[in-house]
Amino acid sequence: MLTSACYVVLFILCFVYSYFPTMKMITKISEEVDDMYNAHCHAGSLSRPAIIDSLRKTLQSKSVFEAEQPVCVADFGTADGRASLSLMKEIIEIIKQDCGQEQTIVVCFNDQPTNDFCRLSQVIQGFEQGLRLPAYSNIYPVMIPRTMYEQCLPDNSVDLAISSVATHYLSKRICYIKQGASIAYADENEERLMKEQGKADWRAFVISRGKELKPGGFLITMNISADTKNEKPFSELYGIKHLASFVTDMARDGIITQEEYLATNLCTQEIRTDADFMEPFTSCLTEIQDLGLELVSIKPFKHFLQHQTFDIVQKDDKVKLEYSRQIVAFAYPWMYHVIYEGLSDNRTEEDKQTITDQYFSRIQKYAFDHSDFRPFLNLTEVIIKKTHRN
Ligand SMILES: C[S@@+](CC[C@H](N)C(=O)[O-])C[C@H]1O[C@@H](n2cnc3c(N)ncnc32)[C@H](O)[C@@H]1O
Structure with a gap:
């Protein structure tokens, strides 16, 4: 049986425990x-x-x-x-x-x-x-x-x-992963x-x-x-596979270095x-x-x-904009730290923020241009x- 004292001890032990994986979420x-x-x-x-x-x-x-x-x-x-x-x-x-x-x-x-x-x-x-x-x-x-x-x-x-x-x-x-930033791009090994x-x-x-x-x-x-049904899933278009491809584009465009590219790999x-x-x-x-x-x-x-813009078939520019903002909202919590913390310590905080913002702008532009997809x-x-x- 767990007593209150056990929980207090456990809580303290957890704080001194030294395992720190890299992934974290951002929420406000x-x-x-x-x-x-x-x-x-x-x-x-x-x-x-x-x-x-x-x-x-x-x-x-x-x-x-x-x-x-x-x-x-x-x-x-x-x-x-x-x-x-x-x-x-x-x-x-x-x-x-x-x-x-x-x-x-x-x-x-x-x-x-x-x-x-x-x-x-x-x-x-x-x-x-x-x-x-x-x-x-x-x-x-x-x-x-x-x-x-x-x-x-x-x-x-x-x-x-x-x-x-x-x-x-x-x-x-x-x-x-040498050719991409997620398991979707991993080679056989x-x-x-x-x-x-x-x-x-x-x-x-x-x-x-x-x-x-x-x-x-x-x-x-x-x-x-x-x-398992071979449908085009969320992770193909707006999820992990596609999200990762924007990092590849930024490396190709010389915005981030090869080391930074590897450091943004998703585990x-x-x-x-x-x-x-x-x-x-x-x-x-x-x-x-x-x-x-x-x-x-x-x-x-x-x-x-779920979002009302995902159900609208004929989207005007205003709806497309809202749709693309929602797609960024889905990506932001888990991708923010992946990008920001993958950038070199030699960069200024301002530089890191600009590059991270650019990453999400790229996602938003893509989503705006491909807004007929209903993500799942x-x-x-x-x-x-x-x-x-x-
Ligand atoms: C996508 S969030 C899901 C959060 C919440 N369960 C939900 O349904 O919205 C994944 C969470 O798993 C956590 N996580 C990842 N690796 C973990 C680990 N090794 N031990 C505990 N939590 C971990 C992340 O820090 C993150 O908060």
Whole structure:
């Protein structure tokens, strides 16, 4: 059982933990171009029915003894917490309804140590936007700055773990992509290395969550994944593949150097297939069996990004402009740091900002000129259940 003291110790340990992957997100509330909600239009909420169903199942499976323990829910790769906040509120209300108002609840928000935890703190306390975690005295928010590819909470302590649009980030850079800036442009060897890293990371993610889950607990993830039907996906046109191509253009035009070009490579594996998600189970890993992990379901989603301009067929210039601004809004949160921090330290801050702005201007111009495309994401929901104690 987790006591409050355990959480305090854990929190301190997390701060001194020394793992710092490079990718981070930028979000600023109320600035449309920078709005995390815009990034993928609540892709995580597609999992809402599965999350609520799993929560009810895990609550029903509790014994009388367990009823005295805190119910613990955790969001991995939460960014500023806004994407999961309304869902977390709903989860808390359901726990209170089913287990009683006196039920203690621990709500954990994880991201890598470079995430803006100050902002996360402000978001969950409702400082800036009204929506906040319910203010019951027996609800304990916990922030966990640690890579999700390692165990982040104690054994058998979590009832419900969720994660949305985060597992495509690799835990480390395994190679540079010479002919482009994302896995879509990788040569055979580079793609093999990145897929191997992606395989190791997914295994590590599933095993870490498996250790943390209580028996009867569930892990529900919504992951960016491959285009299995061979349709032209978001990542081809306005997403990672295309976004990366603007960096290539800037290198070709002499705006950034070859070193900067390589430094802006994306460390992501966004082309996992169902077989990749099933791999820890189909490979019969002993850890998976020892932890009593069961693959409940794998479900693909084609998720159309939402904005009124995407539905307008005949666009005039005003609508095209708005459309192109929205496309930039989707790209900005995850591409800003990739570009800015890939630029040489020899450059002035002003120079870096100008080049980064130019990158987003190029995206906007392209989107304006190709505004007939309705962007979508290929996603895969994976649900895993833990059957027994480790
Ligand atoms: C696209 S955002 C998704 C944020 C949020 N879950 C949502 O649905 O909007 C991906 C998040 O994963 C985080 N992330 C990437 N690698 C991570 C790691 N190794 N451990 C924890 N979080 C990580 C990033 O920092 C980022 O906040």
